[in-house]
Amino acid sequence: MLAFRNLLTLPHAPTGNVIVGLMSSPTLLGAHSFPVINHLTQRWKYRARKPMGAPRSRKKKYFVREPTPQIAEEVSELHWRYNHYRTATKSLMKHFAQWKMEHYPAEMARPSAVEKEPQQHVRDADFEQILQQNDGENARVAVAREARRMQELALREDERLEILADYEADQAHQLEKREQQVRRKKEVVDQMVTPENLEERIAKAYENPVDYNFCINLAGKRVYGRPDPLSRTNMAYTVRDDREAPPSFANDHPQPQLYGSREKVNT
Amino acid sequence: MAAVVPRYRNLIIRSVLVGCTNRPFYLLRVQPRHKDPWDEAATLEQVGTYDPMPNAANEKLVALNLDRIKYWLGTGAKVTRQVEQLLGLCGFFPVHPMSYIEASRNRKKAAAKAQLEATDSSKQEATG
Numbered sequence: 105m106l107a108f109r110n111l112l113t114l115p116h117a118p119t120g121n122v123i124v125g126l127m128s129s130p131t132l133l134g135a136h137s138f139p140v141i142n143h144l145t146q147r148w149k150y151r152a153r154k155p156m157g158a159p160r161s162r163k164k165k166y167f168v169r170e171p172t173p174q175i176a177e178e179v180s181e182l183h184w185r186y187n188h189y190r191t192a193t194k195s196l197m198k199h200f201a202q203w204k205m206e207h208y209p210a211e212m213a214r215p216s217a218v219e220k221e222p223q224q225h226v227r228d229a230d231f232e233q234i235l236q237q238n239d240g241e242n243a244r245v246a247v248a249r250e251a252r253r254m255q256e257l258a259l260r261e262d263e264r265l266e267i268l269a270d271y272e273a274d275q276a277h278q279l280e281k282r283e284q285q286v287r288r289k290k291e292v293v294d295q296m297v298t299p300e301n302l303e304e305r306i307a308k309a310y311e312n313p314v315d316y317n318f319c320i321n322l323a324g325k326r327v328y329g330r331p332d333p334l335s336r337t338n339m340a341y342t343v344r345d346d347r348e349a350p351p352s353f354a355n356d357h358p359q360p361q362l363y364g365s366r367e368k369v370n371t
Numbered sequence: 372m373a374a375v376v377p378r379y380r381n382l383i384i385r386s387v388l389v390g391c392t393n394r395p396f397y398l399l400r401v402q403p404r405h406k407d408p409w410d411e412a413a414t415l416e417q418v419g420t421y422d423p424m425p426n427a428a429n430e431k432l433v434a435l436n437l438d439r440i441k442y443w444l445g446t447g448a449k450v451t452r453q454v455e456q457l458l459g460l461c462g463f464f465p466v467h468p469m470s471y472i473e474a475s476r477n478r479k480k481a482a483a484k485a486q487l488e489a490t491d492s493s494k495q496e497a498t499g
Contacts (some may be wrong), residue, residue, distance in 0.1 A: 141457040189468050192465040194463065196444075196465075199443060200444040201445045204445025205445075
């Protein structure tokens with residue numbers, strides 16, 4: 105049921121007795137400071153908010169709203185009802201505007217609406233002359249400005265050419281850099297692994313295992329600590345050296361061959 | 372000399388939800404459309420209230436200042452749909468189309484419920 109009351113004065117209607125009291129909740133009594141807000145799941149208007157980048161909550165992650173059902177009967181009924189409603193409301197609004205015109209004439213009158221007309225007229229009479237003055241001044245300033253601009257350009261000609269040359273040199277340098285990169289790539293194309301030579305490369309790698317677990321002695325030679333680099337079981341301490349020494353050391357300080365050549369061990 | 376009256380554009384009469392948790396209450400306010408509804412400084416006038424919770428006599432109380440509403444409508448204020456429905460039920464506006472639709476839906480729902488209860492009671496009689 106809907107009860108209706110017309111207030112002639114400005115209404116401050118009673119909002120009902122809403123009793124707000126402090127309740128002794130565990131959160132109040134405990135270690136929490138009031139209010140306790142889970143910022144990651146709560147998104148309240150005009151209250152605590154989620155941070156800007158926070159994701160949708162787990163419960164609402166895959167929520168899809170069911171579209172409001174469009175019942176054909178209701179839609180057609182709404183159509184004609186809205187047409188009637190709009191017409192009625194439009195005339196009502198006109199009525200209210202008329203009512204206001206009658207009851208508040210001072211507010212509806214446009215102040216100085218009548219006085220504006222002659223002012224506009226007087227301004228129009230002067231306007232042509234002012235425009236002409238303005239155009240003449242613009243032309244005079246344009247000539248002077250163009251002359252000044254040409255002068256400035258001539259003064260800065262060398263500077264501009266220098267900048268241009270720098271730019272071109274930079275471009276050439278960049279081009280050379282790129283071409284060098286391409287050349288280097290082209291050189292190593294033969295060494296690359298492709299689907300065609302994949303099997304061959306794998307077989308080669310199996311035949312020639314490489315052990316990087318070595319030391320370098322004073323002569324600069326590599327000293328290997330394990331007989332078989334791929335075996336983790338046989339850790340017998342056998343020091344061997346099967347590599348060529350670096351040319352500079354080998355020539356200056358020739359060393360006697362201390363260790364036997366490296367042998368391939370079948371695992 | 373005519374009185375200087377500020378000319379407002381995009382005025383709207385809308386219901387603003389105030390109140391607190393589990394206790395809705397609406398104020399009908401005249402405001403520029405783009406302003407914050409809860410901003411009292413942006414409110415030109417409060418023209419009514421609406422209490423959507425039924426009281427002890429099962430009434431939802433509405434208070435409207437119809438003279439002022441008329442004034443603002445004459446100024447060119449628009450009305451939100453909720454307020455349109457409210458004014459329609461009061462008889463100040465023509466009844467809003469959506470009010471008819473909602474009423475018909477409620478009637479259908481009530482009829483369906485009554486039918487369900489009737490079948491239930493007949494079943495109980497048959498078994499008992």
